[in-house]
Amino acid sequence: MSNTKYILGSFADPDEMMHGIDKLQANNIGIYDCFTPMPIHGIEDKLGVKPSRLPIAAFCFGALGTCLGFSLLYYTMAYDWPMNIGGKPSLPLPNFVPVTFEVTILLCALGMVATFFFRNHLFPGRAPRVMDLRASDDRFVIAIDARENTDHTLIESLLKDAGAVEVKYNERKYVSYE
Amino acid sequence: MSSHNESILREPLVTGKDITYAKVTDDILLPVENKPNKAWWIGFIIAALGAMLWVVSVGYTFWTGIGAWGLNKTVGWAWDITDFVWWVGIGHAGTLISAVLLLFRQNWRNSINRSAEAMTIFAVICAATYVVAHMGRPWLAYWIFPLPNQFGSLWVNFNSPLVWDAFAISTYFTVSLVFWYCGLLPDIATVRDRATGLKRKIYKVLSFGWNGSVKTWQRFEIVSLILAGISTPLVLSVHTIVSMDFATSVIPGWHTTIFPPYFVAGAIFSGFAMVQTLLLILRKVMNFENYITMFHIESMNKIIMVTGSIVGIAYLTELFIAWYSGSEYEMYAFANRIAGPYAWAYWAMMTCNVISPQLFWFKKIRTSIPISWVLSIVVNIGMWFERFVIIVTSLHRDYLPSSWAMFYPTWVDVGIFIGSIGLFFTLFLLFLRFLPSIAIAEVKLLLKSASLQQKTKLAQEGVFPDEQVKYFQNSLEKYDSVSEEDIKALDVRK
Numbered sequence: 240m241s242n243t244k245y246i247l248g249s250f251a252d253p254d255e256m257m258h259g260i261d262k263l264q265a266n267n268i269g270i271y272d273c274f275t276p277m278p279i280h281g282i283e284d285k286l287g288v289k290p291s292r293l294p295i296a297a298f299c300f301g302a303l304g305t306c307l308g309f310s311l312l313y314y315t316m317a318y319d320w321p322m323n324i325g326g327k328p329s330l331p332l333p334n335f336v337p338v339t340f341e342v343t344i345l346l347c348a349l350g351m352v353a354t355f356f357f358r359n360h361l362f363p364g365r366a367p368r369v370m371d372l373r374a375s376d377d378r379f380v381i382a383i384d385a386r387e388n389t390d391h392t393l394i395e396s397l398l399k400d401a402g403a404v405e406v407k408y409n410e411r412k413y414v415s416y417e
Numbered sequence: 418m419s420s421h422n423e424s425i426l427r428e429p430l431v432t433g434k435d436i437t438y439a440k441v442t443d444d445i446l447l448p449v450e451n452k453p454n455k456a457w458w459i460g461f462i463i464a465a466l467g468a469m470l471w472v473v474s475v476g477y478t479f480w481t482g483i484g485a486w487g488l489n490k491t492v493g494w495a496w497d498i499t500d501f502v503w504w505v506g507i508g509h510a511g512t513l514i515s516a517v518l519l520l521f522r523q524n525w526r527n528s529i530n531r532s533a534e535a536m537t538i539f540a541v542i543c544a545a546t547y548v549v550a551h552m553g554r555p556w557l558a559y560w561i562f563p564l565p566n567q568f569g570s571l572w573v574n575f576n577s578p579l580v581w582d583a584f585a586i587s588t589y590f591t592v593s594l595v596f597w598y599c600g601l602l603p604d605i606a607t608v609r610d611r612a613t614g615l616k617r618k619i620y621k622v623l624s625f626g627w628n629g630s631v632k633t634w635q636r637f638e639i640v641s642l643i644l645a646g647i648s649t650p651l652v653l654s655v656h657t658i659v660s661m662d663f664a665t666s667v668i669p670g671w672h673t674t675i676f677p678p679y680f681v682a683g684a685i686f687s688g689f690a691m692v693q694t695l696l697l698i699l700r701k702v703m704n705f706e707n708y709i710t711m712f713h714i715e716s717m718n719k720i721i722m723v724t725g726s727i728v729g730i731a732y733l734t735e736l737f738i739a740w741y742s743g744s745e746y747e748m749y750a751f752a753n754r755i756a757g758p759y760a761w762a763y764w765a766m767m768t769c770n771v772i773s774p775q776l777f778w779f780k781k782i783r784t785s786i787p788i789s790w791v792l793s794i795v796v797n798i799g800m801w802f803e804r805f806v807i808i809v810t811s812l813h814r815d816y817l818p819s820s821w822a823m824f825y826p827t828w829v830d831v832g833i834f835i836g837s838i839g840l841f842f843t844l845f846l847l848f849l850r851f852l853p854s855i856a857i858a859e860v861k862l863l864l865k866s867a868s869l870q871q872k873t874k875l876a877q878e879g880v881f882p883d884e885q886v887k888y889f890q891n892s893l894e895k896y897d898s899v900s901e902e903d904i905k906a907l908d909v910r911k
Contacts, residue, residue: 251438253865276438276607277861278634288631291639301647315563315572324576337581337658341588344651348592348644352599355640356625359633361602365626372610374629375603377438416621 242410243385245271247371248398249378249405253279256379259401260285263383268394271382274374293351300350301343308342309335369414371407378404422866425881425889429869430525431860432898433707436870438861442607445855448703449608453850456702461846467839474832475550483553485829491822492812496830497551498662499804500837503687504544505586505659506680506800509652510688511537512593515600516648519641524867525716527859528708531604532699533692534597535854539844540691541590543837548586550833578661585658592651596644599637602627604853656684663807669750670811673738679731683800686724686770690796693717695845697790699854706898708855711784715895718783721796725774728803732771750811758823759810762802769799784895869899877911 250256253275260282263270270286273279283290312335316322321329356362374380383394385408395406448457478485488495511533518526549555560566561583563573573580606627609620627633660680663671693714700709739751754763773795777783782792814821848854865871876886886907893899 272630272632274629275631275634276442276603276629277858278638279631282631283635286631288635291636293636293639294643297643297647311563312575316575320572322574324574327576331576334576337578337654337661338575338584340650340654341581341584344647344654345588345591347647348595351643352595352640355599355636359636361625361627363625364622367606367609367621367624367626367628368630369606369610369628375607375610375627376442416617 241385241391241408243391243408244412245370245409246383246385246388246391246394246398247405247407247409248381248383248394248401248403249371249373249407250380250402251378251404252402253277253379255402256381257282257285259381259398259403262397262401263381263394266393266397268383268388268390268397271384274370274380274382276375276377276379279379293355296354297347297351300354301347303350304343304346305339307346308339311342312338367413367416370409370412372414422875422880423872425872425876425885427867428710428712428889428892429867429872430528430710430712430863431708431868431870432710432896432903434870434903436707436864436868438864441860441864442611442857444704444707445853445857445860446608446611448849449851449853450611454702457846457850460842464839464842464846467836468843469836469839470832471836471840474829474836475546477829478550478833479555483551485827487824487826487830489822489824491815491820492809492824494551494812495809495824496805496826496834497547499801499808500834501544501547501551502659502680502804502808503801504540504547504837504841506656506684506687506804507691507797508537508540508544508589508593508688509656509681509684510692511535511540512589512596512648512652513685513688514692515596516645516652519645520649524863525713527863528705528855529692529696529713529717530859531597531600531856532695532848532854534593534600535845535848535852536692536695537593537688538590538597539841539848541586541593542844543841545586545590546837546840547833548583578658578665581658582662585655589651589655592644592648596641596648599640599644600856601852603629603637603858604856607857608853653681656681668811668815669744669746670739670754670807673735675731675734675738679728679735682724682727682731683770683803686721686728686774687797687800689717689721689724690793690800693721693789693793694797697786697793699849703849703854705855708860710898711896714786714789715783718777718789721793722774722777722783725770725796729771732767746816749814753814754806754810757810757814759806759813762806763810766799766802766806769795770803773799780895786897869893869903873903873906876907877909879910 248259250259256273256275257279260270260273264285273282273286282288313330317330369375370382371378371380381398385391388394391408398406453461486495486497514526514533515530518530549558552558561573561580602625605620605624606629609617609624612620657677657680660676664673664676666672696709697714700706736751739747742748754760773792776788776792782788809824813824872889875881876889890904890907893904
């Protein structure tokens with residue numbers, strides 16, 4: 240019984256990696272995740288990753304910003320202390336457009352990015368969940384859970400056939416940064 | 418798919434032989450992973466001296482008050498607001514490159530967006546310091562924001578464009594910073610995974626634990642796209658609001674409805690000129706000729722030419738409307754600009770902004786690096802004069818001839834301006850030293866579609882018709898990073 244936790248197929252070319260995914264899937268081998276130095280378009284469909292719902296979050300935060308921005312203006316200018324500024328109305332809607340707009344954009348941007356960081360567990364000092372150090376440089380890595388997929392020789396031959404330059408058997412899930 | 422066969426009619430965005438993913442990383446991280454060279458140190462020392470001048474001049478202003486400047490009771494705004502608008506305008510090109518060009522899927526932005534966005538952030542920092550400094554009592558700068566206070570909770574006047582400006586500039590700075598830093602995360606992770614010791618620890622903290630998994634990249638791309646989508650109206654709103662600082666007043670020469678589009682075009686114009694000034698040096702000193710190619714330089718020159726023409730039309734429209742308005746004060750304000758005591762500034766502006774960018778109609782000129790660089794500086798000077806002309810000439814001869822005056826800057830005015838350029842370059846040089854100045858991940862995306870190497874390979878395999886290859890070879894002649902052999906290699910068939 241080996242102690243291998245994850246098998247990593249390391250490719251030098253993104254198209255070969257995509258080919259590797261096809262081959263593994265044709266043999267009913269589940270893929271844990273892929274780690275790449277750049278976004279690979281079309282990989283989500285292959286791996287069955289659902290479309291991101293971040294646009295919905297962005298819209299909600301933007302709408303919240305519009306409400307908060309307008310409320311601030313209404314409260315300060317028309318409700319709390321209405322001032323007579325040259326006899327002009329205390330609720331001048333056209334004059335409220337710029338600040339409401341800026342607050343909308345600000346909340347939309349900050350809220351969406353905060354959601355992105357929260358969902359992906361990104362924050363300063365977070366220990367990186369990295370399986371292969373070269374996956375941020377020049378390698379396109381397919382990670383396969385070695386406990387769930389037991390035929391390791393088949394996996395290795397499939398990866399090698401697809402063009403993997405290296406197949407690693409990792410006993411630790413993540414690289415240690417200590 | 419990561420690769421598709423891009424038409425050979427499109428010029429390559431990455432040149433050079435034996436370009437691999439590893440080579441892209443090595444090339445771009447060279448200045449980050451090695452000790453800086455002499456050129457960097459010389460630049461940094463000069464810039465840091467400038468930044469020290471800035472500290473002294475701003476410190477002196479804070480200590481003595483804005484009486485240290487050359488302002489008088491007629492000219493109450495001069496170099497401070499001129500420099501503020503100049504810097505904000507320069508900042509706009511970064512957002513334009515990173516946001517608008519992303520929405521239009523202009524892939525040539527991939528290798529220049531990082532440094533242009535950094536430029537935006539540093540330019541806005543410089544601009545913000547003028548806002549604080551010109552308030553006179555900078556320790557009360559927070560009064561511009563609607564905070565509950567001790568005065569019976571008297572709120573700020575939201576009818577005032579100056580308050581809009583505070584919201585616009587702070588939102589713009591925050592969103593640009595967030596956009597820039599999100600884009601940096603994958604590249605910081607690259608530095609982290611190649612570093613050792615203390616350096617790895619620092620970049621580990623900065624990388625936020627980025628790992629490049631499928632879901633991370635998917636969300637990253639969505640975040641970039643939406644940030645681009647909201648930054649585009651944001652950047653237009655910022656300079657619109659800056660122009661409203663003037664346009665909503667009743668000063669002749671300021672009270673015009675053309676100001677918002679005219680200011681936005683001017684901002685893009687000056688911003689691209691500054692990007693050109695920086696990138697032409699950057700590509701030479703950092704050996705980035707293969708990533709920032711002649712195509713990038715020519716494209717930016719074309720944008721400078723278009724926006725310069727828009728600015729030129731705006732100047733003429735302003736003159737026409739001043740005459741057509743029939744308003745005596747309006748007509749005088751413009752006659753005074755053209756032939757008054759500040760005529761030299763007006764004609765310097767006209768020459769630098771309207772005539773000089775028209776030289777870019779000539780292909781020889783817009784593909785010449787030294788001329789492009791000189792013209793980019795000329796445009797920057799011209800755009801500074803534009804703001805000076807708008808601000809000072811409108812103010813110095815007001816409604817009451819007995820209070821007409823001239824503006825003479827003091828050493829503090831000059832010190833703050835030159836110092837802010839020093840501050841800008843100090844920040845920019847530190848950025849070049851510690852962070853990847855080209856977006857590594859985004860350039861890697863181009864390797865299998867838009868690189869010369871890929872196109873040569875496909876041409877040699879006979880994928881493209883011969884006349885298209887011929888056209889491509891002709892378009893390569895302007896590239897300084899492509900040799901004769903590289904062009905001849907396209908004729909080989911395998």
